[in-house]
Amino acid sequence: LSLSVSVYQFLCSICLDVFTDPVSTPCGHNFCKTCITQHWDISTQCQCPMCKEFFKQRPELRVNTFISEMANLEGSMCKKHEKQLELFCKTDQICVCLFCTFSDHKSHDIVPLKEECEVKKAELGETDAEIQQMIQKRRVKIQEIKRSVELSREDAEREIADSVQVFTSLMQSVERGQAELIGMIEETQKTTEKQAEGFIKELQQEISELMRRSSEVEQVHRSSYVGSVRRAVAQLEETLSNEMKKLLEAELKTVQQFEVDLTLDPDTAHPKLILSDDGKQVKHGDVKKNLPDNPERFSSCPCVFGQQSFSSGRFYYEVLVKGKTKWDLGVARESINRRGQITLDPNHGYWNVCLRNENEYKAAAFRPVRLSLKSQPQKVGVFVDYEEGLVSFYDVDAAVLMYSYSGCSFTEKLYPYFSPCVNDGGKNSAPLIITPVSHAD
Known part of the structure; x- marks a missing residue:
């Protein structure tokens, strides 16, 4: 949006x-x-x-x-x-x-x-007819200069030919003088042509400027709004920008009304994940805990489900991602594969947005979509409309829509999905934190 x-x-x-x-x-x-x-x-x-x-x-x-x-x-x-x-x-x-x-x-x-x-x-000071007349005068001047150059070239060639004919019989005695004379004539011709090129360039620039001014005059004749169109467009741009910002803020406030209270499910958490006692935070640890190998638990990827599932209606929650260099957030269907390596895309039952390398955001669609964001989100909001098949992600602080999956077909339970990713030697040790929605007055 x-x-x-x-x-x-x-x-x-x-x-x-x-x-x-x-x-x-x-x-x-x-x-x-x-x-x-x-x-x-x-x-x-x-x-x-x-x-x-x-x-x-x-x-x-x-x-x-x-x-x-x-x-x-x-x-x-x-x-x-x-x-x-x-x-x-x-x-x-x-x-x-x-x-x-x-x-x-x-x-x-x-x-x-x-x-x-x-x-x-x-105020333009000149009529279209006057400008056209000025253009024509400069075109005539260009033709005169070109003709002058041509005549000069013919004269130079004629002088060279005459000089060669006159001094042929005296070649041995005046050979050096003849070469100097030819050089002088050629140098004079080069100077003439160079000056002519400069005059032509200046006249062509004047013609271009006159053409532009002619177009302005013509536009005045055609439209009664030429004097104010730029201001009107500027007003339109400012209005659209302000209205779009208001719409995005209103949209976020609307989806925040569907806030749900989530907690993390320890029975699904990978053995290296550390969950807080209140079930609101998760981070990756270096030590693999000795936990029951139940079928609901993720065995290879550092992931965890929320305890609450949804099979109808709308729901919304927010996650603090501040200080992290990698993370995955979204929803997944109940029947996804939790053993071994997993593939994050809708075809395998995942609808997610990911962060990699500190500032590379992408949507894990059938073909990954690179997201161009003006700022790095510190808090991400996730909204799901089950019946409409919609999953949307928001930068909460900027009130910006990051990405939406639309036209999805949900046929089974959906679970909130979290992955803090590996801590990368402490660089990515910050936790993902489920936070309550802060409603502005």
């Missing part, structure tokens, strides 16, 4: 605006279809504007449906009142609807949105 939205993911790097008909290049970068097409139309080489990768021929552009759908989320409706954004608050620099002016913006400086867009358009 974790969600992260960034405004920059929905902005074209050419026009710096929200994507219109977003397409992807073979190198993986995204642009408005019109922006990248116009960029290649005026460029002498087919090149990605972002990573500068060259293409031998203009590649086929494919519509990026994901970005297109996400960009379409940026509607022009007020999220609070479900009304059209027709006004602009100069005080807060945001778009508002009519109802906003009677509540949050009662005493603010409010103007029609179209009027504000016209002001923004006037």
